[in-house]
Amino acid sequence: MPVNLPAPVASSLLPIKGIKIGIASAGIKIEGKADLVLIKIAQGSTSSAVYTKNAFCAAPVTLAKQHQQQAAPHYLLINSGNANAGTGEVGMQSALRCCQAVAELAQVSVNTILPFSTGVIGQQLPVDKMTTALPTAYQNLISDNWFDAAHAIMTTDTVAKAISKQIEIDGKTITVTGMAKGSGMIRPDMATMLSYIATDAAIEQSVLDAMLNNAVEQSFNRITVDGDTSTNDACVLIATGQAANSIITSIDDKSAQLLYQLIADISQQLAHAIVRDGEGATKFIAIDVQQGLNTAECRQVAYTIAHSPLVKTALFASDPNWGRILAAVGRSGVTEFDLSKVTIYLDNVCIVKNGEPASAYTEEQGQSVMNQDEITIKVELGRGTAKDTIWTCDFSYDYVKINAEYRT
Amino acid sequence: MPVNLPAPVASSLLPIKGIKIGIASAGIKIEGKADLVLIKIAQGSTSSAVYTKNAFCAAPVTLAKQHQQQAAPHYLLINSGNANAGTGEVGMQSALRCCQAVAELAQVSVNTILPFSTGVIGQQLPVDKMTTALPTAYQNLISDNWFDAAHAIMTTDTVAKAISKQIEIDGKTITVTGMAKGSGMIRPDMATMLSYIATDAAIEQSVLDAMLNNAVEQSFNRITVDGDTSTNDACVLIATGQAANSIITSIDDKSAQLLYQLIADISQQLAHAIVRDGEGATKFIAIDVQQGLNTAECRQVAYTIAHSPLVKTALFASDPNWGRILAAVGRSGVTEFDLSKVTIYLDNVCIVKNGEPASAYTEEQGQSVMNQDEITIKVELGRGTAKDTIWTCDFSYDYVKINAEYRT
Numbered sequence: 001m002p003v004n005l006p007a008p009v010a011s012s013l014l015p016i017k018g019i020k021i022g023i024a025s026a027g028i029k030i031e032g033k034a035d036l037v038l039i040k041i042a043q044g045s046t047s048s049a050v051y052t053k054n055a056f057c058a059a060p061v062t063l064a065k066q067h068q069q070q071a072a073p074h075y076l077l078i079n080s081g082n083a084n085a086g087t088g089e090v091g092m093q094s095a096l097r098c099c100q101a102v103a104e105l106a107q108v109s110v111n112t113i114l115p116f117s118t119g120v121i122g123q124q125l126p127v128d129k130m131t132t133a134l135p136t137a138y139q140n141l142i143s144d145n146w147f148d149a150a151h152a153i154m155t156t157d158t159v160a161k162a163i164s165k166q167i168e169i170d171g172k173t174i175t176v177t178g179m180a181k182g183s184g185m186i187r188p189d190m191a192t193m194l195s196y197i198a199t200d201a202a203i204e205q206s207v208l209d210a211m212l213n214n215a216v217e218q219s220f221n222r223i224t225v226d227g228d229t230s231t232n233d234a235c236v237l238i239a240t241g242q243a244a245n246s247i248i249t250s251i252d253d254k255s256a257q258l259l260y261q262l263i264a265d266i267s268q269q270l271a272h273a274i275v276r277d278g279e280g281a282t283k284f285i286a287i288d289v290q291q292g293l294n295t296a297e298c299r300q301v302a303y304t305i306a307h308s309p310l311v312k313t314a315l316f317a318s319d320p321n322w323g324r325i326l327a328a329v330g331r332s333g334v335t336e337f338d339l340s341k342v343t344i345y346l347d348n349v350c351i352v353k354n355g356e357p358a359s360a361y362t363e364e365q366g367q368s369v370m371n372q373d374e375i376t377i378k379v380e381l382g383r384g385t386a387k388d389t390i391w392t393c394d395f396s397y398d399y400v401k402i403n404a405e406y407r408t
Numbered sequence: 409m410p411v412n413l414p415a416p417v418a419s420s421l422l423p424i425k426g427i428k429i430g431i432a433s434a435g436i437k438i439e440g441k442a443d444l445v446l447i448k449i450a451q452g453s454t455s456s457a458v459y460t461k462n463a464f465c466a467a468p469v470t471l472a473k474q475h476q477q478q479a480a481p482h483y484l485l486i487n488s489g490n491a492n493a494g495t496g497e498v499g500m501q502s503a504l505r506c507c508q509a510v511a512e513l514a515q516v517s518v519n520t521i522l523p524f525s526t527g528v529i530g531q532q533l534p535v536d537k538m539t540t541a542l543p544t545a546y547q548n549l550i551s552d553n554w555f556d557a558a559h560a561i562m563t564t565d566t567v568a569k570a571i572s573k574q575i576e577i578d579g580k581t582i583t584v585t586g587m588a589k590g591s592g593m594i595r596p597d598m599a600t601m602l603s604y605i606a607t608d609a610a611i612e613q614s615v616l617d618a619m620l621n622n623a624v625e626q627s628f629n630r631i632t633v634d635g636d637t638s639t640n641d642a643c644v645l646i647a648t649g650q651a652a653n654s655i656i657t658s659i660d661d662k663s664a665q666l667l668y669q670l671i672a673d674i675s676q677q678l679a680h681a682i683v684r685d686g687e688g689a690t691k692f693i694a695i696d697v698q699q700g701l702n703t704a705e706c707r708q709v710a711y712t713i714a715h716s717p718l719v720k721t722a723l724f725a726s727d728p729n730w731g732r733i734l735a736a737v738g739r740s741g742v743t744e745f746d747l748s749k750v751t752i753y754l755d756n757v758c759i760v761k762n763g764e765p766a767s768a769y770t771e772e773q774g775q776s777v778m779n780q781d782e783i784t785i786k787v788e789l790g791r792g793t794a795k796d797t798i799w800t801c802d803f804s805y806d807y808v809k810i811n812a813e814y815r816t
Contacts, residue, residue, distance in 0.1 A: 228736070228739070403722065404727070
C-alpha cells in the first residue's frame with residue numbers, strides 16, 4: 001500500500017500540444033498488459049535529458065546518450081519488464097534494432113529515436129516481440145494518452161505516477177504534464193528510474209537544460225528507497241513550443257521562473273510519489289539536515305540515516321528507538337564532528353539536545369510522532385548555515401517479500 | 409537459525425592462567441538471566457584494546473579509553489541488555505559509578521577498571537541493579553568460566569561465540585581463548601561489538617598491540633551484517649604471561665608469528681560466527697574482490713555489494729539475479745572504471761566475463777550455487793594486483809522482524 005498516494009485520475013492529465021503517445025502490449029511483462037510506449041515529439045521542440053551515473057549503465061542509456069548528441073529526438077521508445085542492462089554487445093544491438101524499427105515505421109533517421117528500458121536486469125531484450133507490437137503503438141499515437149502511458153511504464157509500482165499543472169504566461173495558458181515510474185533500486189544519481197515531463201511552452205535549449213538539471217537536483221536526486229542506484233535511470237524534459245508564448249531565452253525571466261517552479265513542483269511530486277510507492281513502504285519520511293558547513297555534508301548525514309536498515313525497521317515498527325538515528329549520525333563520517341552541538345527532532349519533538357538526551361522528552365511524545373505515516377527527522381549539526389532535505393521510506397516485511405520473489 | 413554455527417561445547421573452552429571470570433544476573437536483560445561479567449586480569453599481564461570509531465560512542469567506550477591511558481587494567485566489567493549509549497553526562501557518571509563499585513570491592517584504583525556495555529541504546533544504565541549484583545560476580549571469580557561468560561554477554565545473538573586453541577612455543581603449551589557477541593548493528597570500524605581474547609603467553613605491549621590491530625583488520629573489520637557501525641564496539645586482547653614462555657618482544661620472531669596466526673584464526677572464526685549468527689541470516693557470504701589498484705577500492709566494491717538490500721534479498725531467495733551484483737559494482741564509485749575488464753563469479757561459476765554476460769553461463773549453474781548456504785561472490789576488477797575479502801549474510805523476513813520488534 002503506497003503512503004498517501006492516490007491514483008491519478010485520467011481526466012486530470014492534460015495533453016500537451018506537440019506530444020502524441022502510442023501504447024502496445026508486446027508481451028514482455030505479462031501477456032496482454034501494456035508494456036510498450038512510443039512518444040512522438042513534434043518538429044521544432046527542444047528536449048533535454050539526464051541519465052544514471054551507474055558505471056554499468058544499460059544499453060538503452062548508452063544508445064540514447066549517443067543519439068541525443070547526434071540529432072534532436074523525434075521519438076522516445078520505452079519498454080517495461082526488461083531493463084536491457086548487463087546484456088553486453090547483444091543488448092546494444094537489440095536497442096539499436098528497436099530504434100531502427102521505429103525509424104522505418106516513421107520514416108525518420110534512426111538517431112532521432114531515444115530508447116528507454118526498465119525491468120529485470122541481465123536478460124536479453126525480446127526484440128521480435130517489441131518490433132511485432134510497435135506498429136500498434138505507432139498507429140495509435142494520440143495526444144490524450146498520458147494516463148495509459150503512466151500505467152504501461154510501471155514495473156513493481158503499485159500506483160501510476162502522473163500529474164498536470166497549468167499557468168498563464170504572456171496571456172497564454174501553458175500546460176506541463178509529467179509521469180514517472182519507480183519503486184525499488186531507487187537512489188537516483190542524476191535522475192530517477194524513468195520520468196518524462198513535457199510542456200507546450202517554447203523554451204530555448206540552454207534554458208531547458210538548466211530547468212531540468214535544477215529540478216532533478218531538488219527532486220529525483222534527493223530520494224532513496226534502498227540506496228541502490230539503478231542502471232537505467234533517465235529523466236526527459238520536452239518543450240514543444242506550441243502554446244504560442246514568446247520563446248523563453250533566460251532562466252532569470254519572470255515567466256521562466258514561474259514555469260520553472262511548475263516543472264520543479266511536478267518533479268518533486270513525482271519523486272515523492274516514487275518514495276510513497278517505495279517497495280513495501282508504510283511511511284513517508286523527510287530527513288532534514290540543517291546547520292551544516294555545506295550541503296554535501298548535510299546530504300551525507302541525511303543519506304546515512306535514510307540507508308540505515310535499523311532506522312528503517314524502527315520506522316516500520318513505529319518504534320521511537322531514536323538511539324538508532326543517533327548512531328547513524330555518529331557513523332556518517334562528517335569530519336571534526338562536535339557532538340555537543342547536535343540536536344535531533346522527530347517532527348517538533350526534540351529527542352537529542354546539544355548531544356544529550358533532551359530532558360523534556362518522553363517516550364509518549366516519541367511514540368505519538370512515530371505512529372504517524374508521515375514523519376520529519378530533523379538534525380541540526382550546529383556547524384554552519386547549509387541545509388538539505390531528502391525523502392525516503394521505511395523497510396518492511398514486504399520489501400523483503402517483493403525483492404525475494406521478484407523473478408519468481 | 410545461524411548458518412553452520414554449532415554452539416560451543418563447554419569442555420572445549422580452556423581456561424587461561426591469570427584470567428578469572430565472575431558472572432551475575434543484575435536483572436538488566438530478563439530477570440534471572442546472566443547479564444553481568446567481571447574479568448580479573450592478573451598482575452603483570454599486558455593488554456590491548458580497540459574501540460568503535462562511531463563519533464557518538466557510548467559512555468563506557470569513552471571511559472574505558474581514558475582509564476586505559478592511565479593504568480594497566482585489572483578488571484573488565486561487561487554488562488549486556490543496556491548499551492549506555494546516547495545517555496549524555498548521566499551515562500558517563502553511571503559508567504564511572506559501576507567502575508567505582510568494582511574498585512571498592514577489589515581494593516584497586518578505579519582507573520584499572522574498564523567498563524563495556526551492549527544492548528539497547530538511549531536508556532540510562534540501571535546502576536543500582538548492577539552494583540547490587542556485582543558482589544556475586546566478584547565472589548565467584550573462577551578460571552573455568554568462559555562458557556557462561558560467552559552466554560552472559562549475548563543480546564540478539566542466538567548462539568554463544570567462543571573458541572580455544574593451543575600451540576607449543578619454547579616447549580611450553582600456549583593457550584588462547586576468545587569470545588565475542590554480536591548479531592545486528594554490525595559493520596565494525598576498528599573492532600566488533602564486543603570481543604575478549606586472552607592468552608597465557610608473555611607478550612610485550614607493542615607486540616600485543618600490533619597483534620591485535622592486525623588480527624582485527626583481517627577479521628572484525630572485514631564483516632558486515634547491516635552496515636550499521638555500533639556505538640559500543642570493543643575488542644580486547646590480554647596476555648597474562650603465566651605460561652612461562654620467554655617474553656615475545658618482536659612480532660617477526662618465528663614463535664610470535666605462530667602465536668599471531670592462532671590469535672588471527674580465533675579472531676576470524678569469532679568474526680565469522682557473528683555473521684553466521686547475523687540477525688535473520690540464512691546464508692554466509694564471502695565477497696572476494698581481486699585485481700584492484702589497492703585494497704581500499706577492493707573493499708569499497710565488496711562493501712557496496714554486501715550492503716545492497718537488493719543483493720541481500722536475492723541471496724535470501726536463492727535467486728541467481730546476478731544483475732543486482734553487477735549494478736552494485738557499477739555504483740560503487742571506483743574512479744576510471746573500465747567495465748570491459750570486470751569478471752564476476754558465483755563460487756566457480758563465471759557469470760560476467762570482461763563486462764559481458766559469460767557465454768557459457770546457464771541459469772541452472774547459477775541456481776545450483778545460489779541453493780547453497782555458503783557462497784563466495786568473486787569480482788575481478790582487471791586493474792591491478794590488490795585484493796580484499798569481506799564476509800556478510802543475506803537479508804530475510806526475520807531481519808525485519810527482529811529489528812521491528814527489538815524493544816517490544
